[in-house]
Amino acid sequence: MNLTNYHSHTSFCDGRAPMADFVKEAVRQGFTSYGISSHAPLPFPTRWTMEKEDVMSYIEEFKGLKNEYQDKIELYIGLEIDYLDELSNPSVEYFQNLPLDYRIGSVHLLSDDKGEIVDIDCSKENFKERLENYFRNDLKATVLAYYDRSMSMVELGGFDIVGHTDKIAYNASFCQPGVTEQSWYKQALRDLFAFISEKGYMMEINTKAYHKLGVFYPNVSNFSLVRDMHISVLVNSDSHYPELVNDGRIEALQALKAAGINSVMELVAGKWQENPILD
Numbered sequence: 001m002n003l004t005n006y007h008s009h010t011s012f013c014d015g016r017a018p019m020a021d022f023v024k025e026a027v028r029q030g031f032t033s034y035g036i037s038s039h040a041p042l043p044f045p046t047r048w049t050m051e052k053e054d055v056m057s058y059i060e061e062f063k064g065l066k067n068e069y070q071d072k073i074e075l076y077i078g079l080e081i082d083y084l085d086e087l088s089n090p091s092v093e094y095f096q097n098l099p100l101d102y103r104i105g106s107v108h109l110l111s112d113d114k115g116e117i118v119d120i121d122c123s124k125e126n127f128k129e130r131l132e133n134y135f136r137n138d139l140k141a142t143v144l145a146y147y148d149r150s151m152s153m154v155e156l157g158g159f160d161i162v163g164h165t166d167k168i169a170y171n172a173s174f175c176q177p178g179v180t181e182q183s184w185y186k187q188a189l190r191d192l193f194a195f196i197s198e199k200g201y202m203m204e205i206n207t208k209a210y211h212k213l214g215v216f217y218p219n220v221s222n223f224s225l226v227r228d229m230h231i232s233v234l235v236n237s238d239s240h241y242p243e244l245v246n247d248g249r250i251e252a253l254q255a256l257k258a259a260g261i262n263s264v265m266e267l268v269a270g271k272w273q274e275n276p277i278l279d
């Protein structure tokens, strides 16, 4: 029944519960496979990423759970790794050498003119404020900078899944309704999707905000493009709370089917497999 999720945080980063609680809830809900993907360390401390010195205990804790639950669920370990710049991104040796089952590549951060790092993966109100305070209220330049980083991330590679593609759409649309319909926006999105397709990366349909904000990342209006570009997809809940491991999954699967996408990627015995979406 496509009961899988590979995007899940834990108290090693900004997840609100220990790793075991997410696993227990996934087992309780009948998931067949489940992946843990805390925020990877950045070159500086933040309140939402893991510290580098904790990475090995993260992997060790996972190994214990994988062993404990081996008869109940397939468990996998990954990281959600930021594309920050050439030196800190999924492709760097440090992340490549970690014993992970998979990696998610995401963009949460941009730099302003002075090189200051700004988190744009925030509430719409904070985004609007940051746009004014750091980016001269230039929405187009900011969106294009986000797309530029996403393109650089895909170019360098080193990951399996593109995390929440076009997540900036929601905040950008709050600042300027209709912005995603402008030709420059559509072109940037189309170029990124084409590049993801060309490189053969999987794209997640991120359901984290679906019940709160009514959108997927990427949103349903772009599913036909995903289909036409033959991009492999999977549905991930990006859960920070155990009770949300299954949040929005059914709705996303239905929306994919409605758009003519009939399969999703799932890890089976350690290999990515394209499985049909079951009713």
Ligand SMILES: [Zn+2]
Residues within 6 Å of the ligand: 080, 106, 108, 163, 164
């Ligand atoms: Zn993320």
Ligand SMILES: [Zn+2]
Residues within 6 Å of the ligand: 007, 009, 080, 238
């Ligand atoms: Zn996440």
